[in-house]
Amino acid sequence: MLLSLLFGTKLQAQTNCPEKFKAYNAKGLEVNIFCVGEKIRFKSCSTNAQPDKEYYDANKNDGLAFPDTTKSVTYNAPGTYTVTQLINTGLPGNNQFERTFTVLNTPPPTLTSFTCAFNKVNFRITDAHYDYYRLNFGDGTERRVLPGKDTSYQYKNAGTYQISIKAAYRNATCTVENTVKVQTLPAINIPELQSLQITQYAVSQGSLILQASSLQPDYNYFIERAPVGSTNFQEIQLLSSVPVSGTITLTHTDTRTPYQYRLQVTDSCGTKTGIFSQVLVSQPIKITSAEKALQILWSPYPNTTEVVNYQIFRDNKLLQTLPAAATTYLDAAVACGRQYCYQVVAQLISNRSSRSNDTCQTGVATVPPQYGFALASFNAQNQVVLKLLIPTNETLAEVSWQKKINNGPFVNLGQVKQTLYLDSASFNENNQPCYQATYTDSCGLTSAVSNQTCPVILSGTFHSTENRVNLRWSAFVGLTAAPRYTIEVSDDATGQLLSSSEVGSNTTFTDRKLNTTSQLLAYRIKVTTANSPEISYSNKIRVAQAFTATIPNAFSPNSDGLNDIFEVKGRFIQAVRLKIYNRWGQVIFESKNPGEGWNGKINGQDAPVGTYIFSFTAQDLDGNTIQRKGSVTLIK
Structure with missing residues (x-):
């Protein structure tokens, strides 16, 4: 019924408005392109149109409906929409009209910012939806900007600013705004x-x-x-x-x-x-070679007032410190064939430094190396150990040893690639060995012959009845100063040093105070000098003291503290076996402990007074054996 009433109403023809109706935004401005979220009102453009006689469907695609209460619409999605007007014009013909409108999307406009030095910030609109953009820099300044291009702005003061970006379309009246914060960079520190x-x-x-x-x-x-x-x-x-x-x-x-x-x-x-x-x-260095010397060269530091000194390192160890004006250093302490690595450090004021490259060079030479110092010494097995000390600034490729006996000629002994050599010849106290050596350096040059070295030959005689040892030895040959002799006495079984006696330059000595705790004694001579740390030892001689055993013929186990135990006493007894027999030949006591004797009991009971038979066997460290058999009387 409502539609029929409308259609019966006569309205003036809309001859002056070919679109039949128009769209207006919230400000009453006519618009033909809308924005998402924008409130739009449709209105007939006929001069005598009555709002209550016109109806609108905002989207033809979802079906036509003309509610009489809806006069405005807000589109929530972008796209193309067909709007249908239904109006009673009072004239014959069509009373329903259509118009198509475009609805544009309205995402928040985006931008990036790059903070720069001196309170400057670069902005770039990264958004591509809108046609126009304006930036408000947060300090009251506003500027129109183009998308995709940098816009620089310099703030008068450092701080945090809220930036506002407004965006608009060319054919639409809506504007969209977004905000971001920027913080200017801190003040610059001098690096x-x-x-x-x-x-x-x-x-x-x-x-x-x-x-x-x-x-x-x-x-x-x-x-x-x-x-x-x-x-x-x-x-x-x-x-x-x-x-x-x-x-x-x-x-x-x-x-x-x-x-x-x-x-x-x-x-x-x-x-x-x-x-x-x-x-x-930077301080690069170069190295040149000379006869057993290497020279390091570098350019002067441009401002010598900044240089405290130059430090020269060789193989990562500080070799020399030079003044600020230095530009070269000659290292004359190098060996032929040995590689050396150098680094020069310019120490500057304010704890700064410039360190050169690490450069390596091998020493060269045409002059033979200095001769070495030979030293001979006996080891614990009475073999001669030879050592050749070569000068610090020389290298070693091979050592050739020569040997002579007594006053005979030197003969080749052997060649080795190290400074130590063992002469494995059997020891003979009547043959005094002497040695000398030459060596070849890494450049193939051979040294002159070393000093001659002859180790001490020690001999001795043990007088058991007088309990003394007479020692005599040959003089050591080879040290650069007068030798000093020290007699060392050790326990030959354990190697423990028992005594040490300095005898100066004497070559004889009598030991009248033999050690009573060790049966097997080892004597040797230690050779030293006042001006050298080197030590040489003589051969070792061995002295075996006799062991003894004393066996009582009676004892009285009455607990008076006197002769209560039948026991064997003596020196240097190591292994024993003591047996006690009764008169029927039965073993009533047996012990293998040198410190254990018979207490006069049989199975815990006092043995009868009388005579008993014993057998005793003992052995010392030198393998000597004592055997005894006899009788002992038990008395009260």
């Missing part, structure tokens, strides 16, 4: 270069390490290089992230030529701040 070290010495493939401090993670840094004496620094590498340790490695660079290095502060915007670190200069 510091603490040290420079050449790690690979090469023309184009060299490498070095810079140790820096006072670096800031908010900034980037250019490594810059210039020839020595030039102010034309060139950027050779960008550090886009600050190393936590402050260690910067530079590769594929020329380290054979001295260069100046520094850091310049930059940022993500590529700003040349003009803020630099101190300059460090």
